[in-house]
Amino acid sequence: MNTTEPSYDLRPLTIADFELVTSLWRSTDGMSQLESPEELQTFLDRNPHCSILAEEGDALLGAILCGHDGRRGYMYHAAVSAYARGRGVGRAMVEHCARHLKTIGIQRVTLFTLNDNCPAKEFWKHLGFRQRDDIIQFAFDLKKFD
Numbered sequence: 628m629n630t631t632e633p634s635y636d637l638r639p640l641t642i643a644d645f646e647l648v649t650s651l652w653r654s655t656d657g658m659s660q661l662e663s664p665e666e667l668q669t670f671l672d673r674n675p676h677c678s679i680l681a682e683e684g685d686a687l688l689g690a691i692l693c694g695h696d697g698r699r700g701y702m703y704h705a706a707v708s709a710y711a712r713g714r715g716v717g718r719a720m721v722e723h724c725a726r727h728l729k730t731i732g733i734q735r736v737t738l739f740t741l742n743d744n745c746p747a748k749e750f751w752k753h754l755g756f757r758q759r760d761d762i763i764q765f766a767f768d769l770k771k772f773d
């Protein structure tokens with residue numbers, strides 16, 4: 628049995644972490660449509676205790692945005708710093724968020740990934756997420772109403 632404790636901590640992501648996590652997300656391939664500070668604040672206010680980051684001392688290892696609409700859970704921007712990958716940080720963050728959603732009554736979590744992000748697709752499948760090929764996504768840009 629492996630009893631080695633991970634050397635990093637998971638803690639709730641707060642608006643004070645905006646610069647830190649945004650810098651990680653900006654430097655990570657596969658991240659898109661990052662939030663402004665106001666948008667992140669709104670998201671965190673609507674979804675308390677759902678989003679987390681992983682840190683080792685002062686070093687940010689990873690972060691994930693998680694929330695729900697009362698029916699389904701959603702995960703966004705799952706990212707681990709390149710140097711910290713392969714240590715279980717991604718799995719730990721995802722499972723932490725999934726467990727939290729379950730405790731507040733959410734039964735399913737959905738996420739979006741770019742179709743050509745093959746490593747990410749394999750990661751999610753490895754964690755037990757199933758790829759949905761029976762639905763396609765439609766989006767409407769509300770800036771059209773400006």
Ligand SMILES: CC(C)(COP(=O)(O)OP(=O)(O)OC[C@H]1O[C@@H](n2cnc3c(N)ncnc32)[C@H](O)[C@@H]1OP(=O)(O)O)[C@@H](O)C(=O)NCCC(=O)NCCS
Pocket residue numbers: 655656657658704705706707708711712713714715716717718719738739740741744745746747749750753754
């Ligand atoms: C995807 C990502 C978050 C994974 O983080 P990580 O900390 O390296 O992943 P972990 O070490 O926790 O891996 C968890 C498990 O997934 C497996 N795994 C990770 N990446 C994998 C891949 N590309 N293919 C197959 N399995 C993979 C690991 O082997 C591990 O298996 P185990 O727990 O059974 O031993 C990280 O690679 C990343 O930040 N990628 C760039 C950003 C990105 O594409 N994010 C997803 C956008 S939706």
